[in-house]
Amino acid sequence: MKLTIERLGHLGDGIAEGPIFVPMTLPGEVVEGDIEGDQMLSPRILTPSPDRVRAPCPHFKACGGCLMQHTSDGFVAVWKQDIVRTALKAQGIETVFREIQTSPPQSRRRASLSGTRTKKGATVGFHGRASGTIVPIPACKLLHPDLMAAIPALEQLTVTGGSRKGEISFSVTRSAEGLDVLATAGKPLDGSLRIELAAMAERFGLARLEWDGELVAQHMPPAQRFGKASVVPPPGAFLQATEQGEAALLAAVVEIVGDARRVADLFAGCGTFALPLAAKAEVLAIESEAPMVAALDHGWRMASGLKRVMTETRDLFRRPLYPDELKRFDAVVIDPPRAGAEAQIEQLARSSVPVIAAVSCNPVTFGRDARILLDAGYALNWVQVVDQFRWSSHVELVASFSKDQRANR
Incomplete structure (x- = not known):
């Protein structure tokens, strides 16, 4: 079925008559695809908008971290x-x-990332678009370079402290003294795990590591x-x-x-x-x-x-x-x-x-x-x-x- 996108909703989806919701589309675009309920999930763009641009991030279509990289900055501002x-x-x-x-690209100083163990190690990133799958983001254009540099540390923390069946969540914040990391849904802390995590925090230069509400290591107070x-905010503040x-x-x-x-x-x-x-x-x-x-x-x-x-x-x-x-x-x-x-x-x-x-x-x-x-x-x-x-x-x-x-x- 062919549709013309009439407007954008407040969550960024294009809306055609019906209403039919079409992701990653812009007003004025003509699209074609199969409709399920009130959604066209995999549209083909027949007539693109002049405001459509090439997404700067190679992860855009799979990753759920960004919604609007397919359009110009001027359009998003309006x-x-x-x-x-x-x-x-x-x-x-x-x-x-x-x-x-x-704010400019690569300026986000805090982020919530997820990690899961794999046969070869771990995957850390954002959840996929409308998916529970974790998408790795090695070329992310959103996060500050200091947060990107933390991903190897988060992968190691996931391997050591993550459950084989579940996900571990990380709240990561940049500070002048280093990264402030709050991990939740990891393995329960015991003596040996605490020692391993503290050693990792030191090896990767983390300012502070908190694990499910317990302070594991603080090399330097992560001040803002x-x-x-x-000010040194409490973990996750x-x-x-x-x-x-x-x-x-x-x-x-x-x-x-x-x-x-x-x-x-x-x-x-x-x-x-x-x-x-x-x-x-x-x-x-x-x-x-x-x-x-x-x-x-x-x-x-x-x-x-x-x-x-x-x-x-x-x-x-x-x-x-x-x-x-x-x-x-x-x-x-x-x-x-x-x-x-x-x-x-x-x-x-x-x-x-x-x-x-x-x-x-x-x-x-x-x-x-x-x-x-x-x-x-x-x-x-x-x-x-x-x-x-x-x-x-x-x-x-x-x-x-x-x-x-x-x-x-």
């Missing part, structure tokens, strides 16, 4: 901006969009730099995917906060925003995970030239910051997980905080939360889309909200 526009339009919201900030502070993406998000947040003297950073993590902001403002950093709060606090205490940073371990979903607690702040930064922060946003909407810097990784929940703020008298001044998950359907953004304080008098 598409990602439109994902956010569409989410806002669904809430009746229009605003100014700044130029998208996109947040402004003037050096959240970190922005690229240095360039973090810098773009931070620059937008700093601009929104401006000259605020007292700032609340909600869902603060290990201090991505709180610690740089402390160069000019007193900050209250709130995070639900106690180990991340401890890392942030230690980083602040060891730094010099920063204003006071207070920390609090608090579940903002169940116990949001209320208006009487918010009234002492000149600005709020909020960076919730994908579910958004409806309970906290409702309290912010009732508050007198003049400026809000909202960071989001989900345009749909951001649109919902933005609608709540706008209905309470806030203005959405602009949105900055940041694409640090290159060649994926993932979108991040920063938004500037403000409230005219005369309306509260």
